[in-house]
Amino acid sequence: MRIIKIEGTDDTPQVTLDANPENPFMEISGRSLPEDVVAFYDPILEWLDEYAENPLEKTVLNIKLEYFNTASSKLLLDILLKLEDLSEADNDVLVRWHYPDDDEDMEEAGEEYEDIVEVPFEQVSYSID
Amino acid sequence: MAESEKNKAKLHFAYDFYKIMKDSDVTFAYEGEITHEITKAFSSLAESHIALTNESNALQKRVFHVMVESLQNISKHSAERKDEKSMFAGQGIFMVTKDDQEYNITTGNVVLNESIPALKEHIEKINSGNKKTLKELYKKKIKSGKLSEKGGAGLGFIDMVRKTGEKLIYTFLDLNDKKTYFVLTSTIFRTK
Incomplete structure (x- = not known):
């Protein structure tokens, strides 16, 4: 399956979607406040649709955002809902929500998504110095 | 003579303007078109400026959050646009004041009178909420809400x-029978 690799900028996150069975890696990291959120996230949602047709044995998505605006929060939910579908179709799915250890708001945002979607979540704190 | 009086007035105006800004603790003020580029520039300017202060990381992030949402409100919702078709650029004022206690982030923009009742109702609903009900409202909105064509989630x-x-x-300040000036301030306490 094709690989998505988008470099991060000051207003868009770095995105890696690589479902290579040897060494799969899926991550969205950095900042998200794109001018046009739909245009930015559409290819990611499309990729997830394609991926869902033939998913790996285990799907792990890392979300490691330091900031996202409210418009992005809606699109992040759309991504998580795709994973929910995958999980409900009896696939092994895990979302790893990374947050800076001093950022309660980002930790809480992860907890809220965990409440909203039916997908196993793992909260991972990291320190920035 | 008249010319030099005029020049003098211009210079005095600059000083008066400076005084008003100082007296009102204004640290930043802008009036004009708010585009995405400007939103990015202002918020990163504030971010690097505030990083030099002793404010906590949490406070720095909150100021950044409120700034971005405020600026995007103007660019998405201002009824005053240079180009009617421009989806992501609206006219407005953007202002930051700061004193010992708090930061205030203020926006002002023109809205159509017909949009006022819904806007008022939306704000009042949010203002009457508490931590718990706002969390529920947020969850409800993010789940059920549709993005507007400008990418607004109604969550700002x-x-x-x-x-x-x-x-x-x-x-809301009356302009004419079609339009009203909408001013909004969000306060971030420095001690919390």
């Missing part, structure tokens, strides 16, 4: 109140 005000823990202060 809720997020501002949740992040700051303070109600939104706002007013």
Whole structure:
């Protein structure tokens, strides 16, 4: 399956979607406040649709955002809902929500998504110095 | 003679303007078109400026959050646009004041009179909420809400109140029978 690799900028996150069975890696990291959120996230949602047709044995998505605006929060939910579908179709799915250890708001945002979607979540704190 | 009087007035105006800004603790003020580029520039300017202060990381992030949402509100919702078709650029004022206690982030923009009742109802609902009900409202909105064609999620005000823990202060000033000037302030206490 094709690989998505988008470099991060000051207003868009770095995105890696690589479902290579040897060494799969899926991550969205950095900042998200794109001018046009739909245009930015559409290819990611499309990729997830394609991926869902033939998913790996285990799907792990890392979300490691330091900031996202409210418009992005809606699109992040759309991504998580795709994973929910995958999980409900009896696939092994895990979302790893990374947050800076001093950022309660980002930790809480992860907890809220965990409440909203039916997908196993793992909260991972990291320190920035 | 008249010319030099005029020049003098111009110079005095600059000084008066400076005094008003100082007296009102204005640290930043802008009037004009708010584009995405400007939103990015202002918020990163504030971010690097505030990083030099002793403010906590949490406070720095909250100021950044409120700034971005406020600026995007103007660019997405201002009824005054250079180009009617421009989806992401609207006219407005953007102002930051700061004193010992708090930061205030204020926006002002033109809205159509017909949009006022819904806007008022939306803000009042958020202002009457508490931490718990706002969390529920946020969850409900993010699940059920549709993105507008400009990519608005209808979550900006809720997020501002949740992040700051303070109600939104706002007013509507009559312009004419079609349009009203909408002013909104969000306060971030430095001690919280």
